[in-house]
Amino acid sequence: MPQTQQQTAVETPWWKTFYDDVAMAVLADQDPDVIRDQADTITRLTGLSRGxxxxxxxxxxxxxxxELASRGxxxxxxxxxxxxxxxxxxLAxxxxxxxxxxxxxxxxxxxxxxxDVVYNWHSSFGYSSDDAWNQQMLHAARQSLRAGGAMLLEFPNMLxxxxxxxxxxxxxxxxxVSLKRTSRISASxxxxxxxxxxxxxxxxxxxxESSLRIYLPDQLIQMFRDSGFVNVNAVSPCGGTLAADSPRCVIVGSNPSDA
Structure with a gap:
């Protein structure tokens, strides 16, 4: 969950207070089998291995x-x-x-x-309505990658x-804890x-309250390319072909081998 550097005066950094002890109880309520399956996807898409x-x-x-640390x-x-x-x-x-x-x-x-690999999982991107601000996260990820390293971004499939x-x-x-989540879209x-x-x-x-920028898969692909990633593609959460009816998507990119 990202912090803020320079945020416009009219936009409140909601994530600074959102991730509290109550949200933690909800986030902790994840099926371990799902976590293992998602770790499988990360390793399969990137070739990440022990060592x-x-x-x-x-x-x-x-x-x-x-989960990945348990795999070496x-x-x-x-x-x-x-x-x-x-x-x-x-937990560790x-x-x-x-x-x-x-x-x-x-x-x-x-x-x-x-x-070797950077990944950003479960909608921890697009917290601002400012595209340039959001793209800073991709720039920072690339700077943390070795030449030829892989980057994954898991995000809702807005289609x-x-x-x-x-x-x-x-x-x-x-x-x-019971949770009721109400949603609306700002077209403007x-x-x-x-x-x-x-x-x-x-x-x-x-x-x-939270907000998330609505990025279609092709827009995320372009943001990856604008940040200098190559071999960029959008796939389904299991690593297969992304379809419009897939609830979520994964953007895969590589740091150039000569970076």
Whole structure:
């Protein structure tokens, strides 16, 4: 989840307060089998193997980073939330894994030495309506990659989202947390706005708001190319051909071998 560097005065950096302890309870409620399948996709699309290095650009609670570390990958996880980085470190200790976790601004963080793979998973991109601001994250990712290294960006397939738009979704999570998420689209800014209403078992309520720039797969491909990546393609979350009815997509690119 990225921080901010230079944000326009009219746009609030919602992510600074969004990722709190309640959101953490929801994010922690992920099927371990799904995490393993997604790690399989990352390794399959990039060729990442034991002994190589990878950076999770917005690692959140560290589930993907720890899964890859368990496979012998040298992992670096980056996130703007100290709370979430602490959780990721605890998860690594519980699993007796070697992994590095850093509290940093993903828009600017550049790892040294460069890594073999950078990935950005689960919609941790496009938080601003300013395209140039969002693209800083791709620039930073490329600067952290070795020559010939691979970059993955996992993002909603907006073709599917727009065709199957739901204004309200409800879910329940461990710890007595229920969530109602309401959504609307701003046609003037091309942005998905969402209100997240959490109700706890003590009947207290907490509400957060978020926004996500609506990028179609071809627009993401162009942003990758504008950042200097080559061999850019959009695939399905399992690594196959991307179809319009796929809920999510993965953009794959390479740092030029002569970079």
């Amino acid at each position: 190589q290095s990878a950076m999770d650009q917005c690692c959140g609670l560290g589930q993907h980073a720890c 990958v040298e992992m670096i996880g980056v996130d703007q939330s100290a709370l979430y980085i602490d959780h990721a470190k605890r 200790r519980q699993r007796d894994l070697e992994a590095e976790f850093v509290v940093a601004d993903a828009l600017a963080y550049q790892h040294a030495p460069p890594v 599917h989202l727009l065709a199957n738009f739901q204004t309200s979704i409800s879910s329940t999570h461990p710890g007595g 800014t091309g942005t998905l706005h969402q209100a997240w209403k959490y109700r706890m078992d003590d009947r207290s309520v907490r509400t957060h």
